[in-house]
Amino acid sequence: MASLLQLFNEWEIQLLVLLSFVLQIFLFFTGGLRQRGAKFLSGIIWIAYLVADLVAVYALGLLSKLEENTHASQKGALPENHPLAFFWAPFLLLHLGGQDTITAFSLEDNSLWLRHLLNLVVQVALALYVFWKSTAWRNVHQLLVPGIFMFVAGIIKYGERTMALMYGNLQNISGYSTSDESKLNHRELDQDASYSSIVSFCLDSAPIVRHLFAGFTLLQIPQGFGAKTWTSYAQSDEVQLAKLAKLVDVELGIMYCDVYTKAAVLRTRSGILLRCTSQVSALVALVLFVVGNKQRYSRADVAITYTLFIGSFFLEVCAMLMMVMVSPWTWAWMKANKCVWLTRMSWMLVSSNIIGWPEEKPLWSNRMGQYNFLSYVGCEEKPSSSPWSERVTSMIRKMAKAVGKLFWLSKLLDIKYEEVDMDITESFAKEIRAILQSPFGGGQKQEWEHLSRFLHSMARELSDNFSAVIIRLHIATMIHLTEVSNVDAESVALVGICRKLSNYMMYLLVTQPVMLQVTATSAESVIQGFHNKFVTMMTATCNNGGKHVVLQILKEFLSKEDYTLSLPEPCKETLEEMRDMWVRIIMYAAGRSRPETHATQLARGGEFLTFIWLLMAHKSLGASVAFPIDLISPPPTFGPLMDVRYYAFDFRS
Structure with a gap:
């Protein structure tokens, strides 16, 4: 055991430097996956993002103590065997500069760019102190010149990250100069735009x-x-x-x-100039190190140094390919400067299916979360054949029944995701056209031929709780959808759209309440309150009853909520109105959401609500979109959305 501990102490700095390098490789190749919503890697990327900085800073601190440890150590101590370790200080600055594909993990990182600037000053000073002490005390002057060039590269790299965080800050994102961005003057597009x-x-x-x-x-x-x-x-x-x-x-x-990347920095003249300077400095340092005398250094240390050099060049080449050559900004710049052949080659890279921005692939997650209230109370429909994952989920559910299903457990097990297809997108486009063509805009009175009685009954019993309104509408929708007989393909499609939209609003209420201007505490308390009432009514029948029993319990449950349930007869026209109702609710929520919440969700692949919010902005729609109940009845004095209206966000005012 003592020998293993001694071996670890001897190679600790080497292991830390290599670990820092491996973390940078991982972040580079996985950072861009967040753009399309790689949720299964999100936690691992978050850990690597935090650990990468900690490892680099700890390694710098350890290097600063090595010389002091030498005087108190016996022959064979780390600095005696590994004097080249001090040359790795500027490489750690390169690692602290991060990767081009991920400069910020969350929006809060951009807001703390001043803290990163202070860290830049402190860490650069520490690295210079480590290197100066090693060259002055350890007599390794042959590393002085290549070390200076590597420090230039490391400081520039670290500075790029700080600049990217500053540009990504929402307080600065609309104010920094865009003079270096190409002006293409292509705002006039026809309907057949390529x-x-x-x-x-x-x-x-x-x-x-x-x-x-x-x-x-x-x-x-x-x-x-x-x-x-x-x-x-x-x-x-x-x-x-x-x-x-x-x-x-x-x-x-x-x-x-x-x-969330360095794109804003790399498309400026100053950013390109700094990047070129950094690459040239690193290349000169490599040449000087190759031609220098390395006989006094161990083969392992020389191999590690070459690994750091080659690895940094490899990452930089990949970054230039992915962030510059494949960037649409580079293609636009070449096109504006009439570089015909380069423009064609650049567009081939931009539209590439492998590393580019192809037209067929979305640039966000293109998914909408799904959460069904019935899953929380344990009465969801079970699949006929359960795969391995479903069996594990079933076991966890049985274990949780002893103490009652916890809300956080329900969020973990019951949330699913559906692709945003053209039917859903067309539903929103149709509703937007209807709003724009109406003489009263978003607040127009609309006749709900089949849902008017149901919406009137809801309007009479509205409380001041937006979460409760969404849950009631969600449960009522589930009741109605179970009564619809799927006689044709169109009805089947309408049922699917209504279910997806209803489940999506519940998903937002459960996982992203801040986007609905609802606090997480209030949303959770309302959902758990509904759960407790519902479970009390269905405990005796859920295990033995079928679909019709659950339906009956749902009706009885809503009837006990102090208003009369007045769902219309199931038919295709009713389904169309119910689809339009949920479309209007989502548009209502999008128009009153805060913009910074949408920027936050981009780090996770983006929310469907963000897509609708930006689509509405193109149509100059915002807080003017009315809630469906307000279209058939004057809004109550203390309606469910009073807190939401306080944050009304209208693109036209």
């Missing part, structure tokens, strides 16, 4: 989108950015839905890169 023209349009209007995410309305954006022209294309009735959806998709992709 993918390349859509990308050009999005790049040219990127400052407008940044202002919207920073909390500006369309009227507050300076006139030089052309906010009116930005909305003119999307407001055309002839615009194809697929083109408009792809337009919003590309804008979300650009916004993600601006906030």
Whole structure:
């Protein structure tokens, strides 16, 4: 045991440096996966993001103590066997500079850019102290010149990260200079716009989108950015839905890169100049190290040094390919400068299915979360054949029944995800067209031929709790969908859309209440209150009853909520109105959500609510979209959305 401990102490700094390098490789190749919602890796990436900085800082601190430990150590101590370890200090600065694909894990990291600037000063001073002490006391002057060049590269790399965090801060994201961004003047698009023209349009209007995410309305954006022209294309009735959806998709992709990567830095002249300087400095340091005398160093230390050199060059080459050569900004710059052949080659890379931004693949998660209240109370429909994962889930459910199903356990087990298909997107596009064509805008009175009685009964019993309203509408929707007989393909599609939209609002209420202007505590308490009442009624029948028993319990449960349940007869027209009702509710929530919550969700792949929010912004819609119940009855004095209306966000005011 003592020999193993001694061996570890002797090779501790080598292991730490190699661990820091491995973490940087992992972050580089996994950081970009968050853009498309790689939730299964999110926790691992978060741990690696935090540990990478801790390991690099700890290694620097350990290097600063090595010389002091030498005087008190016996022959064979670490500095005597590994004098080259001091040359690794600037490499640790490179690691602290992070990777181009992930500079910030969350939006809060950008807000703390001043703290990162202070860390930059402290860590650079510590690294210089370590290197100066080693060259002055250990007589390794042959490493002085290559070390200086590596320090130039490391300081620039660390500075790039700090600049990227500053640019990604929402307080600065709308204010930093965009003079280096190419002006393509492609804001006028026809209905048959190609993918390349859509990308050009999005790049040219990127400052407008940044202002919207920073909390500006369309009227507050300076006139030089052309906010009116930005909305003119999307407001055309002839615009194809697929083109408009792809337009919003590309804008979300650009916004993600601006906030969470170094894209905003690398597309500026100063950023490119600094990157070139860093690469040249590292290359000169490598050449000087190769031609220098390395006989006094152990083979293991020399191999580690070469690994750090080659690894850093490999990551930089990959970064230049992924962040610069494949960047649509590079293609736009070449196109603006009329480099025909380079423009074609760049577009081939940008539209590549492997490393680019292909038209067929979304640039956000393109998924909507699903949470069914019946799953919480344990009465969800079980699949006919259970795979291994379902069996494990079933075992956990049985273990939880002894103490009652916990809410956090329900969120862990019952949340699922569905792809956002064209049927759902078309539902929102249809409702937006109806709002824009009405003479009263978003607050127009709308006749709900089949749902009017149901909505009137809901309006009479509304409380001041938005969470309770959503849960009641969700349960009522589940009741109605179970009574629909799927006689044709159209009815089946409508049932699926209604279920997805209803479950999505419950998902937002459960996992992202801040996007609905509801506190997490109040949402959880309301859901658990419904759960306790519901479980009390169904405990005796749930295990033995079938689908019809659950349906009856649902009806009895809602009847005890102090209002009369007045669901209409199931038919295709009712399903269409129910679909429009949930579409309107989601649009209502999107129009009153805070922009910073959407920027936060981009780090997790983006929410469907963010997609709708930006789509509505293109149509100049915001807080003017009314809640469905308000369309059939005057809103109550203390309605369920009073707290939401306080934060009303209208793009036109």
